[in-house]
Amino acid sequence: MTDHQVVNRDEWAAAREDLLAREKEHTRMGDELARQRRELPWVRVEKEYGFDTDDGTQTLADLFDGRSQLLVYHFMFGPSYQAGCPTCSSMADTVDGALPHLHARDVTMTFVSQAPLQKLQAYKRRMGWKMPWISSAETDFHFDLG
Amino acid sequence: MLEAGVPPGIEHGASSSGTDATGYLTQGPGFSAFVLDDGVVYQTYATGARGLEFLMGYYPILDRAPKGRDEGDGAQPWIRRHDEY
Numbered sequence: 001m002t003d004h005q006v007v008n009r010d011e012w013a014a015a016r017e018d019l020l021a022r023e024k025e026h027t028r029m030g031d032e033l034a035r036q037r038r039e040l041p042w043v044r045v046e047k048e049y050g051f052d053t054d055d056g057t058q059t060l061a062d063l064f065d066g067r068s069q070l071l072v073y074h075f076m077f078g079p080s081y082q083a084g085c086p087t088c089s090s091m092a093d094t095v096d097g098a099l100p101h102l103h104a105r106d107v108t109m110t111f112v113s114q115a116p117l118q119k120l121q122a123y124k125r126r127m128g129w130k131m132p133w134i135s136s137a138e139t140d141f142h143f144d145l146g
Numbered sequence: 147m148l149e150a151g152v153p154p155g156i157e158h159g160a161s162s163s164g165t166d167a168t169g170y171l172t173q174g175p176g177f178s179a180f181v182l183d184d185g186v187v188y189q190t191y192a193t194g195a196r197g198l199e200f201l202m203g204y205y206p207i208l209d210r211a212p213k214g215r216d217e218g219d220g221a222q223p224w225i226r227r228h229d230e231y
Binding site for chain 1 (some may be wrong): 159163164170172173174180181183188190191194217221225226228230
């Protein structure tokens with residue numbers, strides 16, 4: 001027998017209505033936060049980075065890949081790692097399926113790690129991902145923005 | 147140096163990534179956003195820690211299951227790579 005509160009369906013519907021009001025409040029607050037996030041001031045990236053990518057050495061501007069917005073996830077895969085961090089891997093699972101929808105909104109998303117590109121490529125094959133994944137091994141990017 | 151008091155989440159992350167706690171902790175997760183405007187790159191946003199949960203698509207799903215995330219406090223001790231469960 002459960003020790004959780006159990007009620008009839010009418011009482012349940014009333015309790016759920018109350019929670020719905022809170023959920024709607026949360027949604028609207030989320031919209032407002034997103035608006036404030038977009039209004040943050042920008043900071044110019046002055047430094048030139050040379051990332052190791054599937055298409056050779058690329059700059060930060062190159063990574064936009066023809067779009068105007070670039071999202072970067074700093075994936076924990078250091079030089080001494082034999083496999084990517086499990087939590088970061090769970091995020092890649094999420095992002096990988098969303099890529100076509102991000103591209104449709106003028107957004108490029110890429111993953112960056114400090115391990116050599118070859119290690120990243122092999123692990124990406126194992127996990128079956130398609131997202132771009134670049135190595136910042138030869139740059140200060142990890143220390144500047146990681 | 148870290149051997150005495152490595153938190154279980156770090157231990158799990160390090161051993162499952164084939165490195166030790168010191169090597170594991172040279173890295174940290176993060177998210178950054180940039181815009182390209184007239185050939186100039188600007189950073190517009192950055193976040194880390196629990197500010198990264200939006201990238202974990204399973205969390206909002208679990209939050210609607212009867213037992214929720216069911217993981218207690220601290221770093222996800224249950225998480226595995228999708229081919230390791």
